[in-house]
Amino acid sequence: MAALQDKYKELIDAAQAAGTSNLKVNELDGVLHIEGEAPTGAVKDQLWNIYGKIDPNFLTGDVVMNINVATAVAGAKLKVITESSNLNIRKGPGTDQPIVGKAAHNEIVSLISKQSDQWWLIRTDAGEEGYAYAQYLQPVE
Amino acid sequence: MIMKLKHLTTVILSVGLLFMISCKSKPKDADIQAAVTTALQSSPGVSADVKDGVVTLSGSVASQADKDAAEAAVKLNQGVKSVVNNVTVAPPPPPPPAPVEVTADDALKTAVAGIVKDFPGIQADVKDGVIIITGEQKADRWKKLKMALDALKPKKVDASGLKVK
Known part of the structure; x- marks a missing residue:
């Protein structure tokens, strides 16, 4: 246990110092699981940068890091961070669900609620409402 | 002389008695x-x-x-x-840390497929909670993918078969 925690000490220390809440650091079968809620998206980015510095290109596979952003609460403004394409808005939480709308790349939408860590219910300024993949949505600060 | 001796005896006796009493009470x-x-x-x-x-x-x-x-x-x-x-x-003592939650394979497979489809050049497989990633990807795109995959609560993301460009 200690070896992995030592290797990623800078990352764990940074998560603690930045005020990550509900921080959980556990080891399971040679993989360090780091979970928590960062106060801002910038902190999440910082933690991922430190992780990438310790393990270039995240190729060792000895860490699973699941950091949410605390500012992503109902009513928050979210930016669509797809690479370039539109973001599908679906009727339900799942890629098998029909598409009911689209949000453009870099468009700002509102968070209504979180169905899960993966699927968030959002509303566009045009009034389209539905579920979208959380990984393409970043809280605007 | 006799009187003096008597007196002394009395004194000794009383001192002795006092000592005994104090011993008994303490x-x-x-x-x-x-x-x-x-x-x-x-x-x-x-x-x-x-x-x-x-x-x-x-x-x-x-x-x-x-x-x-x-x-x-x-x-x-x-x-x-x-x-x-x-x-x-x-x-x-502090409660033992909560065990790591690992998503079941079926749910993980569905979620992984939903994410990986947006990353052309990447193949993904799921086995016993481990996401196995193969293929080729640019470093910044792989970082995005890894962030998304880690959020699915897998046991591990095995990218040993991935080539980062």
Whole structure:
């Protein structure tokens, strides 16, 4: 246990110092699981940068890091961070669900609620409402 | 002369009597210590110090009940005037960390497929909670993918078969 925690000490220390809440650091079968809620998206980015510095290109596979952003609460403004394409808005939480709308790349939408860590219910300024993949949505600060 | 001797005897006798009385009303600290130590055998971690009949308890126990029990056991002993209970109650050990939650394979497969379809050049497989990633990807895109995959709560993301461009 200690070896992995030592290797990623800078990352764990940074998560603690930045005020990550509900921080959980556990080891399971040679993989360090780091979970928590960062106060801002910038902190999440910082933690991922430190992780990438310790393990270039995240190729060792000895860490699973699941950091949410605390500012992503109902009513928050979210930016669509797809690479370039539109973001599908679906009727339900799942890629098998029909598409009911689209949000453009870099468009700002509102968070209504979180169905899960993966699927968030959002509303566009045009009034389209539905579920979208959380990984393409970043809280605007 | 006889009178003087009589007087001296009286004095010696009274002093002796006084000494005996004081002894009786004040059991020796060593005796109290012995009795108290025996009484504390049922309270591991607690030790006693006796001075002039005052017992000072020290040490550390797991609960307030244990602390009270030690004091009660000591108080019963003859000669104990009072008890100073300096025993500390140790805080309970922190709960063991919650076990790592790993998403079941079926749910993981569906979620992985939904993400990976937006990353051309990447193939993904799921086995026993481990996401196995193969193919080729640019470093910044792979970082995005890894962030998304880690959020699915897998056991591990195995990218040993991935080529980062």
